[in-house]
Amino acid sequence: MKKSRVILTMLLSILLAAGIFVYYQFNKPHRDFAAEEAAYTLSAEGLVKAYQQDPSLSDSLYVDQLVAVSGEISQLKENALLLSPGIYLSLDSTQSLAALQVGQQVSLVGRVLSYDPLLEEVKMDNARIQN
Incomplete structure (x- = not known):
């Protein structure tokens, strides 16, 4: 039970980090x-x-x-x-x-x-x- 909870927490953390990265990449200011x-x-x-x-x-x-x-x-x-x-x-x-x-x-x-x-x-x- 503990092993699956650790894996689930790691996957959610990776997905959250990837989501934040993608958000900032798409919303960075354009080059002037x-x-x-x-x-x-x-x-x-x-x-x-x-x-x-x-x-x-x-x-x-x-x-x-x-x-x-x-x-x-x-x-x-x-x-x-x-x-x-x-x-x-x-x-x-x-x-x-x-x-x-x-x-x-x-x-x-x-x-x-x-x-x-x-x-x-x-x-x-x-x-x-x-x-």
Whole structure:
């Protein structure tokens, strides 16, 4: 009887601890990208070349980091833009593309998500315009 009670108490304790952990993980505050400074500042060409030369090293340096990139806009979409030679930036919801034009030089800060070797594109999100 005592052995089963100890096992039941341990199981309930583990379930309670797991429940508390899950609750805090789902309710932790979101990362505020607007309040953060860029960890790295690169040209669009420099970031793409770094990924082409050594993707694993570049991933360890840049993924989930805020990076400031500057380059020429080659394409505008609804809430995203493409910097030449291959950086796809999804803009933060507070940003507008109204003042931007294809061919314009621009500096942006965004979080690096990944590199697509097939398209040779660096994907970034939560981007905001610097200039």
